[in-house]
Amino acid sequence: MDRASTGTYDPSCFRLIEGPIPAAPDGKIVVQTLLMSLDPTNLNWLKLDPQLQAIPFGVGDPMIGVSIGVVTESCAPTHAVGDVVTGMWGWRRFDVVDPLFVRPAKPATEMSFEQQLAIFSHVGRAAAGGMTLIGEVKPTDAVLVAGAAGATGSLAAQIAKAQGCRVVGIAGGPDKCKFLLEELKLDGAIDYKEENLHEAVHRHFPQGVDLFFDNVGGEGVDAVLANMAIGCRIIVCGAMSQYNISETSNLYGVRNLPLLIFRRARLQGFVADFGPRNQVVDKLLDDLTERGQLVARTHVVDGFENIPDALALLLNGKNHGKLLAQV
Template sequence: MPERTNRQWVLRARPEGMVDSSSFELREVPVPALSDGQVLAQTMYLSFDPTQRAWMAMETYMPIVPLGEPMRAGGIAQVIESKHPKFKPGDIINYLCGWQEYFIFEPDGENLVPPTKLPGHLDPALLLALSLTGLTAYFGLLEVGEPKAGETVLVSGAAGATGSIAGQIAKLKGCRVIGIAGGPEKCAWLTNEAHFDAAIDYKNENVGERLDVLCPKGVDVFFDNVGGEILDEVLLRVALRARIVLCGAISDYNTPEDERYGIKNYTSLIINRGTARGFIIIDYLGRALEGLLNLNKWVEDGKVIQEIDMQHGFDQIPATLTRLFTGKNLGKQLLKVSDAPLPLRTSAIEQAVFKIMTAYMGWRRG
């Protein structure tokens, strides 16, 4: 077989200010032969996540991406060669594929996130969206926010991947849901398509004034993806025993540390006996199946829409990351690298098990 060439986008320089394509360079390297215990996979879809900006620049809950290495990214890939008994050519996997066409992994080795096999009969792009930001919305809202029917739930970054799902789950739980997003199109999408009760266009409206009108009794749960000034405005308007879910703070990710917005109104949480709690989705991955089955069922039943913003082409990868920080994306930002190179491999037994588990989760939900 002729030697395969692997195209990779490697991290060339750490970003300063707004992340752009200049931090990356394209490299072509040969794909090495497999050793025992290793698996070769071909990347099909890549996920784009604001946290990648942090991975490029500092140690976080993950190690910093080393210079000269392919940029770290979650994705979906298909196994094309295997010297590991549990992974077969044709298997679809969810893994930290990185910005590269091919990668080798060792299922029994050290992995920042373990490779997970996915049912081959389900839409891989949908599973990728649900498995990252969908789970973040699911566990962040339900476990940290603890919304109750009749409460007012406010979501920032509401037309994005995490926010749009968090708001829709809150609606399913019987809450009144208000989203904050940038621009009239996104706000119209929130109320018309995602069935939010109201939307605030933070780029064209005064957020504080609109909150006064829309939440006269205060905000019970704030699912915050944005931080900064918007969080400060909301703090002034929390209800008694409000819960603030600190999911992300994208308004500050491209700002140097000493220039970040300083929150002024946190004492409102004392007066209102409120809480603000951060979380990282990897702490809930042990319960990923529960979240995935519920989310998948809600999407199948048309109760939740998972909007996917799909870009195409390996050359578009660096520019696609910038879309998150300029608000170009609606819903989950993905990029398609390739079709599945091999026929999909899901046995009838795997499909049946998946169906039974989905039904079981539906039964447990009541």
């Protein structure tokens, strides 16, 4: 990164530099990156606000993210040259990685690397863990998902459907709403660009929302707070609508929080790392995928030089599925 990017995202905050391929120190491996995940959280980290970073870094450091790569050098007994792994490391063609922070990737002959990063990664864990471990989804729940055509939201919505729930998704534009209804087989779709959210949520949930999986923040939270069933759970996975706002004073101020009291409701944020329960989440993703109950679309860009501009697709909604970069 050449500098921080605060407020409106500016691709020029990145700088592409060339350097030597690193050597593996004792106990570490060198991984050649094959495919990288581009995520809304990268936009947050670019602000260089310690409260928004999973791992502290600053100007001059490489951006980090979840990737798939092949081991090209190993000084660790756990890995051999040629092993294909997935984990979080720097946005580099070759990077030194601690073996503790990677795990084996599935063979490409079994599942494409694109599908693996779209489902079997932090994205799938956020959707599955958020729905089941945090949201405690039940078959009787009436579920609403914001950003339901996005990478995480689309999986969360399908997971709720697989549990037997009635599920409605919020998305922007007729094409994305058509995707929710025809491909994901949801029970309803709300086009936030054309409909009043408060009225639409009430229309779809006359008895109230039992579980709201939120990736967007903003007005949608207030619309759900005004239409909660008793015991509603609001699970906050992201706040995409707020990531590109330049002034803190312009962030959306939620008005209906007091209604949590009277509906005996819960609002909880989380990150996609559930510690020892990751195995439970991964098993659910495995089972649903084997049964053909998860559909994941991907949008792949080629080359490091195109990554800064590609990140903007996350803000304007012009990506068509999980955003990835092939390097």
